[in-house]
Amino acid sequence: MVQETEGTFNIDGASLYTKTWLPDGPIKAKMIMFHGFSDHIGRYYGFFPYLAERGIAVYGVDQRGWGRSVKKDSDKGKSGPTARVLADMAAFIRTQLPSDVPVFVLGHSMGGGQVLTLASTPEYDDLIKQIRGWVLESPLVGISPEVQPSWLTVASGRLASHVMPHFRLYRPIPPEDVTRDPEVQASISADELMHNYGTLEGLAAMLDRTSGLSSGKFILSSHVKSLFMTHGTADKTTSFDETKKWFARNEAKIPDARFKAFEGFAHQLHADPGKEEFYEDVANWILERSGTKGPKVAVEAHL
Known part of the structure; x- marks a missing residue:
């Protein structure tokens, strides 16, 4: 039976919502997770319970400006500049360090771009x-052509972000x-909880990353030892091609690097038809680097 626990993580004036999925038996590895734009950790369905059933403890946080960490309307999308985003992430990761079992970090979409930025700072x-090890699910390395903003929109937004950093834009996907x-x-x-708002400051920082x-x-x-990068070939949100290019440039620098294209999959590999393959790939990759494969577990329905 997976143990699910809600909590809070307090940092620099913010109280962020957290949730933990713990195995019923011994913890073989830990995975710290960072979600995407207008997302929250309650939307990863059976993925986190599945990992916990395989012996991997999962630690998630609704990042500043998102999900249940939003306490009032003005908080929506107020994620701050990149320095603030990275400081929050690093502090949350440090809550599990040092550790007597291997620690892994996973980022999805915007969170994947943040994770790669952190690992490059x-x-x-x-x-x-x-x-x-680092796991990237459909990371925001490049924006898909279907939603790519014009250069004028980007330039205007960056300029305006210095004048009105907390002005919000509605950006539904x-x-x-x-x-x-x-x-x-x-x-x-x-x-x-998926409010689809971003501040000019936060959106400009995301584009800069x-x-x-x-x-x-x-x-x-x-110092990056192992990296597993995944992306759906039919993603209309983040660019599969840019992710693949990033991996090609960096593969030789990483002692243990793997890229997997999920043919025909959309943006959320964890919530797309065929997600069972993604669940199992991530669990096996983590456990192989933790010295064990763990028991075989069936993937349950996501909703």
Whole structure:
């Protein structure tokens, strides 16, 4: 029986919602998870319970500006500049360090771009050294052509972010671009925690991180030991091609690197038809680097 626990993580004036999924038996590895834009940790369905049933403890946080960490309307999308985002992430990761079992970090979409930025920031080398492996699900390395903003929109937004950093923009992502599963599409439309707002400051920072990753400006730390990058070939939100290019540029620098393309999958590999393959791949990859494969577990329905 998986043990699910809710809590809070307090940092620099913010009280962030957390949730933990713990195995009923011994913990073989830990995975710390960072979600995507207008997302929250309650939307990963059977993925986290599945990992816990395989012996992997999962630690998730609704990041600043998102999900249940939003306490009032003005909090929506107020994630802050990149320095703030990375500081929050690093502090949350440190709650599980040092550890007597291997620690892994997973980022999805916007969270994947954040994770790669963190792993490319020398200021956090001491933390990076302690992470056994990094898992990226459809990371925001580049924006899909279907939703790519014009250069004028980007330039205007960046300029305005310095004048009105907390001005909010409504940036909904069509549910049908996120997953091919009609049931999940309906649940996205009905989810009041998915507010789809971003501040000019937060959106500009997200675009800057994306540009830094896709251009090669951000140099991955030499302390990254293992990396597993995954992406659906039919993703209409983040760019499969840019993710593949990033991996090709960095593969030789990483002692243990793997890229897997999920043919025909949409943006949320964890919520798309065929998700069982993604669940199992991530669990096996983590457990193989933790010295064990763990028991075989059936994947249950996601909703």
